[in-house]
Amino acid sequence: MAHIFPSRAVGDRALGPIAGAAVAACSLLAGFALFAFVSDPRMIPVGALVALSLWALLAYPELTLALYVIVGDVKGDERLASLFPVDLTLLLGGILLAGIAINFIRKKPVVAIPRIYLLFLVLVVLMTASLTYTPVFDAGLEKLGRFLTVTCIVILAPFAVLGTPTAMKRFLIGFSIAAFVICSYSLLSLGGSDRLATPSDNTIGLGHIACALIILLWFAVVPRFKFPERMATYLFLVVPAIALVGSGSRGSAIACVFVVGLSLFFYRKLLIDVSILAGLALASLPLLKIPDSSLEYLGTLVRSRSVSALMSFRGDLLDYGWRLLSQHPLLGAGIQGFRYSSPNPGVYNWPHNIFLETACELGIPACLLVCVLFGAALREAIRQLRDRVAPHFMLSQLAASLFVIGTVNAMNTGDINSDRSTWLFMSLVFVVQGYRTSTNPAEDGRELAASPAPA
Numbered sequence: 001m002a003h004i005f006p007s008r009a010v011g012d013r014a015l016g017p018i019a020g021a022a023v024a025a026c027s028l029l030a031g032f033a034l035f036a037f038v039s040d041p042r043m044i045p046v047g048a049l050v051a052l053s054l055w056a057l058l059a060y061p062e063l064t065l066a067l068y069v070i071v072g073d074v075k076g077d078e079r080l081a082s083l084f085p086v087d088l089t090l091l092l093g094g095i096l097l098a099g100i101a102i103n104f105i106r107k108k109p110v111v112a113i114p115r116i117y118l119l120f121l122v123l124v125v126l127m128t129a130s131l132t133y134t135p136v137f138d139a140g141l142e143k144l145g146r147f148l149t150v151t152c153i154v155i156l157a158p159f160a161v162l163g164t165p166t167a168m169k170r171f172l173i174g175f176s177i178a179a180f181v182i183c184s185y186s187l188l189s190l191g192g193s194d195r196l197a198t199p200s201d202n203t204i205g206l207g208h209i210a211c212a213l214i215i216l217l218w219f220a221v222v223p224r225f226k227f228p229e230r231m232a233t234y235l236f237l238v239v240p241a242i243a244l245v246g247s248g249s250r251g252s253a254i255a256c257v258f259v260v261g262l263s264l265f266f267y268r269k270l271l272i273d274v275s276i277l278a279g280l281a282l283a284s285l286p287l288l289k290i291p292d293s294s295l296e297y298l299g300t301l302v303r304s305r306s307v308s309a310l311m312s313f314r315g316d317l318l319d320y321g322w323r324l325l326s327q328h329p330l331l332g333a334g335i336q337g338f339r340y341s342s343p344n345p346g347v348y349n350w351p352h353n354i355f356l357e358t359a360c361e362l363g364i365p366a367c368l369l370v371c372v373l374f375g376a377a378l379r380e381a382i383r384q385l386r387d388r389v390a391p392h393f394m395l396s397q398l399a400a401s402l403f404v405i406g407t408v409n410a411m412n413t414g415d416i417n418s419d420r421s422t423w424l425f426m427s428l429v430f431v432v433q434g435y436r437t438s439t440n441p442a443e444d445g446r447e448l449a450a451s452p453a454p455a
């Protein structure tokens with residue numbers, strides 16, 4: 001596939017003198033701020049920890065990206081939000097951009113952006129044009145602004161900060177640690193009556209995070225061991241598995257089961273493991289004190305007698321989206337038009353489906369653009385999975401699996417701005433494509449040596 005610009009050679013380079021001066025300047029500023037504004041000596045260790053964390057996030061922006069994609073699920077906790085003078089999404093976004101700038105100064109490698117991403121520019125043009133007829137101009141402008149800033153960062157940043165497989169691994173490790181902490185926090189609510197949730201009180205977000213963590217562990221850790229050792233690695237799955245079930249997130253549960261089922265085509269030896277794990281899960285379910293509301297909501301997947309009963313309120317949202325699309329098939333109702341064209345903006349907030357959202361707000365042509373983007377990522381993921389002996393096959397499996405669960409989320413609870421992990425997982429597929437087409441045999445050899453061979 002052709003690219004917008006050529007990729008630099010994939011490989012770490014030494015810290016340049018300009019970047020060194022920049023880091024030294026940041027350290028001096030941090031020291032000045034510490035002693036100028038901290039009057040209590042007991043706060044000095046806290047300030048040192050903050051300075052160290054800031055240095056790590058600037059030096060390794062892939063870790064910042066890992067936090068950025070899940071920050072919305074933690075910043076709703078008032079105890080955490082009160083520690084920072086600004087919104088955490090904006091803070092991490094600024095640090096991420098600064099880290100990208102430092103990476104360019106250090107001449108760190110980047111991955112070429114595929115030409116198919118030019119469609120995002122077309123999508124932005126359609127969003128901008130729709131401001132001329134959207135029901136509420138200010139709301140439409142705010143949604144466009146969020147897409148150009150908050151969302152576009154997560155779409156493009158992977159190509160700038162994940163320039164090597166090593167950086168990708170650091171990102172996945174950082175994401176896994178953050179996800180594990182969030183899942184562990186949710187278990188504090190076991191035994192209660194409400195469904196488990198993230199610190200931001202988001203049950204669906206917890207399901208997304210737990211599902212992604214299970215998939216990461218399933219492909220990156222489990223296949224590396226033989227049967228006796230594998231049984232010990234399954235202990236790592238206990239926390240995200242309980243969090244997933246406790247969240248009651250039906251879409252994430254379906255995506256997780258679907259991806260694990262597909263993995264058996266690559267790792268047939270895990271079929272026995274899956275059977276054992278399923279039996280243990282069913283046997284231990286009554287002992288885990290998972291809220292009845294979670295189990296009851298998940299149970300609707302098998303108890304519902306009709307599609308409308310299964311869809312519940314989402315059925316009403318989809319019906320209204322279709323009606324809105326039939327009224328404005330070519331141009332849509334305008335960006336953010338779904339909410340402010342509805343008879344009840346407080347209830348009909350978004351259609352919970354990215355494809356329908358773009359169709360009813362921006363028209364069928366915009367929806368086709370989004371379909372082409374998803375289709376191109378799916379095609380590339382399948383192409384990578386067919387070549388099992390190519391370098392970085394394990395990363396290809398991870399990227400493809402995460403893209404699948406991101407697509408399910410986009411169709412079930414999707415919001416073009418809020419569901420940022422979906423866009424991130426799409427970009428990861430093309431980032432891995434850049435690794436596979438690079439010419440760095442040393443790094444390729446290390447990856448092949450570390451990756452388990454599919455059964």
